[in-house]
Amino acid sequence: MPITFPRRRAHRRNAALATAALAALAAAVPPAPPAPQGLGDRLFPHLGNPGYDVAAYDIDLDYHGNRRPLDAVTTIDARATRELNRVNLDFTHGTVRSVTVDGRRAAFTTAGEDLVITPRTPLAAHDRFEITVRHTSDPRGPVKGGWVRTRDGLVMANQANAAHRVFPGNDHPSDKAVFTFHVTAPRELTVVAGGQPRGRTREGDRTTWHYRLRHPMATELAQISIGRSTVVRRRGPGGLPVRDVVPAADRARLAKWLAKTPRQIAWMERRVGRYPFENYGVLIADAATGFELETQTLSLFERGLFTDGAFPAWYIESIMVHELSHQWFGNSVSPHRWSDLWLNEAHATWYEALYADQRGKASLTERMRQAYLLSDVWRADGGPPAAPRAADPGDQIGIFRPVIYDGSALVLYALRQEIGDAAFQRLQRAWVRRHRDGVATTEDFVRLAARIAGRDLTGFLHPWLYGRTTPPMPGHPEWRTAAKRARSESRPAPKPE
Structure with missing residues (x-):
């Protein structure tokens, strides 16, 4: 029988006098023209919006093929953190048809990449409210993030903005x-999204698939796959549901790679603790993206990584571990601001390198030595790990430079050298346990490292995180950066006395 999903109703506002006062004040003072807002993030100043916290998204999509927009309804359950005459949402590349706030039609306009909504009555601080936007979602045009067209459908790649x-x-x-x-699609297609399946309903030649994530998620980690796919299911450690999504024609060819995931999850759990979500899987898309992506519970990979024969097996496995480790570092514990991105990529690169090292395929120490050699060059190009330079306009993945990957993993290597391996391992476990399902900052990491080590580490970590040049590596006084090596080799040899 059809499955219905009740939407959460916004709480009734009970501060009638306060609301009336706000309305009177708004009528007396002409409002400023609609304008894009933002949280003031140093790397993406106009991303996000102040004044409210989102509790839940309910997103309904109707897919008609890649040549036309999807019909969509997005319902947002949120709480105001201050008085709001307007609510700004980030939205672009789609047409808005109507907006309601708490079931009442609301005025709306666009400003930059913001949808600016004016409720009929202002929202008081601490009000719960529900916004429903009827809109389209357009997969056409050059790929700049968002929808990615595959050979037989769509996947998502929303990072970073x-x-x-x-x-x-x-x-x-x-x-x-x-x-x-x-998500509604022709019945011959398979739809998979992050989180747990909640059933499907059929009407004529179309099927609606329902999914829900049990844990909070950042918008950039959302994933939906639509296509001629096969879902391969198995069990991971402790009975964890593992479901992989692959092009139906490639199921047999990709089977050996999919079988590796449960063992990789177990390997990570031995190092940082229990997997943080309700399920996991690998989504292999028949598309050329140029990257792999840690979308929550369902990591995105290019088909060519596994089929082109360009890389050795140990390298492909280590990349799988990189994206898996993000489920702890970046997904369960998310960055408070985009400058904290190094915390995601440093840890994912660390476990990628450690996995290869422990299989005897690539030395972790040698990889870090090479990173140290290039570190000053990377810092000059992209800024230090915790204060990266902004990307060029229109290049949302331009912040993902080498200094964010190996250059930031080098910070973890230096920290392990400084505090010892036992304390370092306690720090890793404590970090993901303390901030699970939340957000955290670089300052949070420095404080926790100091608490685990039993001493102040600010003077040690600050140059590693914010310095323009790379500090000396503990335990390896012989290591030199390329710039330092060049200066040393250019000095004249001493003359004999």
Whole structure:
């Protein structure tokens, strides 16, 4: 029988006098023209919006093929953190048809990449409210994040600032929320989204698939796959549901790679603790993206990584571990601001390198020595790990430079050298346990490292995180950066006395 999903009703506002006073004040003072807002993130100043926290998204999508926009309804359950005459949502690359706030039609306009909504009555601080936006979601045009067209459908790649090309919302990792997806597509296609399946309903030649994530998620980590796919299911450690999504024609060819995931999850759990979500899987898309992506519970990979024969097996496995480790570092514990991105990529690169090292394929120490050699060059190009330079306009993944990957993993290597391996391992476990399902900052990491080590580490870590040049490596006084090596080799040899 059809499955219905009740939407959460916004709480009734009970501060009638306060609301009336706000309305009177708004009538007396002409409002400022609608304008894009933002949280003031140093790397993406106009991303996100102040004044409210999102608790839940309910997103309904109707897919008609890649040549036309999807019909969509996005419902947002949120709480005002201050008085609001207007509510700004991040949204672009779609047409808005109507907006309601708490079931009442609301005026709306666009400003930059913001959808600016004016409720009929202002929202008081601490009000719970529900916004419903009827809109389209357009997969056409050059790929700049958001929808990615595959040979037979669509997948999502929203990092870093592209979720609002798919649906309206507060598109910043600091405002995590629970997501529910309802996706309708021709019945011959398979739809898979992050989280747990909640059934499907059929009507004629179309099927609606329902999914819900149990844990809060940043908008940039949302994933929906639509295509001629096969879902392969198995069990991971402790009975964890593992489901992989692959092109149906490639199921046999990709089977050996999919079988590796449960063992990789177990390997990570031995190092940082229990897997943090309700399920996991690998989504292999028949598309050329140029990257792999840690979308929550369902990591995105290019088909060619596994089929082109360009890379050795140990390298492919280590990349799988990189994206898996993000489920702890970046997804469960998300960055409070985009400058904290190094915390995601440093840890994922660390476990990628450690996995290869422990299989005897690539030395972790040698990889870090090479990173140290190039570190000053990377810092000059992209800034230090915790204060990276902004990307060029229109290049949302331009912040993902080498200094964020190996250059930041080098910080972890230096920290382990400084505090010892036992303390370092306690820090890793404590970090993901303390901040699970939340957001955290670089300052949080420095404080926790000091608490675990039993001493102040600010003087040690600050140059590693914010310095323009790379500090000396503990335990390896012989290591030199390329710039330092060049200066040393250019000095004249001493003359004999």
